[in-house]
Amino acid sequence: MALKLYNTLTRVEEEFKPLSAVVGLYTCGPTVYNYQHVGNYRTYIFEDLLKRTLKLLGFSVRHVMNITDVGHLVSDADEGEDKMEVGSAREGKTAWDIAKTYTEAFLEDGVRLRLEPPDVLCKATDHVPEQIELVRRLEAKGFIYRTGDGLYFDTARFPDYGKLAGGSQRLAGLQAGARVEANPEKRNPSDFAVWKFSPKGKKRHMEWDSPWGRGFPGWHIECSAMAMKYLGESFDIHCGGIDHVPIHHTNEIAQSEGATGKPFVRYWLHGEFLLMNTAKMAKSKGGFITLRHLMEKGFDPLDYRYHCLTAHYRKQLDFSWEALESSKTARRRLRELALAFKKEPAKPACADDETAFRRALEDDLNVPGALASVWEGLRRQDIPAGAKAALLRMAEDLFRLGLFDEAEQALDGELERLLHEREQARRSKDFSRSDELRRELERRGLLVEDTAQGQRWRRK
Ligand code: AMP
Numbered sequence: 001m002a003l004k005l006y007n008t009l010t011r012v013e014e015e016f017k018p019l020s021a022v023v024g025l026y027t028c029g030p031t032v033y034n035y036q037h038v039g040n041y042r043t044y045i046f047e048d049l050l051k052r053t054l055k056l057l058g059f060s061v062r063h064v065m066n067i068t069d070v071g072h073l074v075s076d077a078d079e080g081e082d083k084m085e086v087g088s089a090r091e092g093k094t095a096w097d098i099a100k101t102y103t104e105a106f107l108e109d110g111v112r113l114r115l116e117p118p119d120v121l122c123k124a125t126d127h128v129p130e131q132i133e134l135v136r137r138l139e140a141k142g143f144i145y146r147t148g149d150g151l152y153f154d155t156a157r158f159p160d161y162g163k164l165a166g167g168s169q170r171l172a173g174l175q176a177g178a179r180v181e182a183n184p185e186k187r188n189p190s191d192f193a194v195w196k197f198s199p200k201g202k203k204r205h206m207e208w209d210s211p212w213g214r215g216f217p218g219w220h221i222e223c224s225a226m227a228m229k230y231l232g233e234s235f236d237i238h239c240g241g242i243d244h245v246p247i248h249h250t251n252e253i254a255q256s257e258g259a260t261g262k263p264f265v266r267y268w269l270h271g272e273f274l275l276m277n278t279a280k281m282a283k284s285k286g287g288f289i290t291l292r293h294l295m296e297k298g299f300d301p302l303d304y305r306y307h308c309l310t311a312h313y314r315k316q317l318d319f320s321w322e323a324l325e326s327s328k329t330a331r332r333r334l335r336e337l338a339l340a341f342k343k344e345p346a347k348p349a350c351a352d353d354e355t356a357f358r359r360a361l362e363d364d365l366n367v368p369g370a371l372a373s374v375w376e377g378l379r380r381q382d383i384p385a386g387a388k389a390a391l392l393r394m395a396e397d398l399f400r401l402g403l404f405d406e407a408e409q410a411l412d413g414e415l416e417r418l419l420h421e422r423e424q425a426r427r428s429k430d431f432s433r434s435d436e437l438r439r440e441l442e443r444r445g446l447l448v449e450d451t452a453q454g455q456r457w458r459r460k
């Protein structure tokens, strides 16, 4: 069987055939004005599982993720303040400091959740010239007009506008554009900013000169500019959460295809929401849950990773502490089995189980199905414990649930030495040295955290 993926653009499951030997994958990254919540991480976990599945099935992957550190306004329809400035006012720091703090927090959470780092992690603020260049291309083709507060893309000039959202969703997207009291100079409600001018008389923390005046890039343009820079003008897969369909990804398509005249992305994949009290978990609503909250309540981040495996990525998932507790128990049980079977003489995994596991993944990334096939294999009476250990190894390669961690606790002498040195550095309050050693240990696969009882470590 071949890999089939549901393509939001065509609204059917399609056989996945990449353009070239290396699959180009772009995933929209965080807006770094606050901690990411576990809803955001549901999407990143889905993307991580997609990437690992592609690799398991023999594809090579080049993965690019952006960091939105400028230009994402409070309303997706280009109105209101820049979220970075909101973070800055909230914490009394510059927008640059806010970006740094929350980018680091995001990367730390990524390690805790075993998200494989992208091949390219690119910041919008490091790519302003590329974004200006793209706007110039669009301007030369007549897609851009100027208003008092910035440059806008004229969606009426792009005949396929809204093709990603299609039907009723398209309407919802257009209404979203119209919902906010928009700039009255906009020609169409769905037109969106590609460059915004700095407000008169106000100095922004983040602003740049451009051929049109001092200001900052619109949010959507960053993803088009960076995706094309690192993956080419047409590439294979673009992912994000489902909320990006009617506006952000719709606008990425319009400006990319407007500029190049070529199809931008071949397969669009979108992860469904994590819900809280039946509504989308969202930062703007407050009361959202971060990974830190989970850890404070005694959950391992990998319990949450397990929890995300229990629902198909195109189905909504409710967040509740009880459900998370069940996932924690299930992961602990799986670990106990992994550690118990590990001592048995190795046998290859049973062919049927291996096939069921792969088949499920090939069926539009049916991760819950693959997980169920692992549990079924483990319950079978007719296969030896060594084969069960092999089955768990295979699952662990994809799922990364830390199943075998306890068995790998012994440290080599060099790591022991570095840990000891770090402890000494902390005792003598040499924090820059202890941070340096933390990074060094992390490079070597150990995560170190400081607790009231001293430093603690675990494997990545
Ligand atoms: P943001 O930091 O708001 O740009 O969002 C980062 C990623 O998380 C995007 O791909 C969003 O679509 C996704 N996302 C936002 N809220 C949720 C949610 N409640 N459940 C799943 N994914 C989400």
Ligand code: ZN
Residues within 6 Å of the ligand: 027, 028, 029, 223, 248
């Ligand atoms: Zn994006």
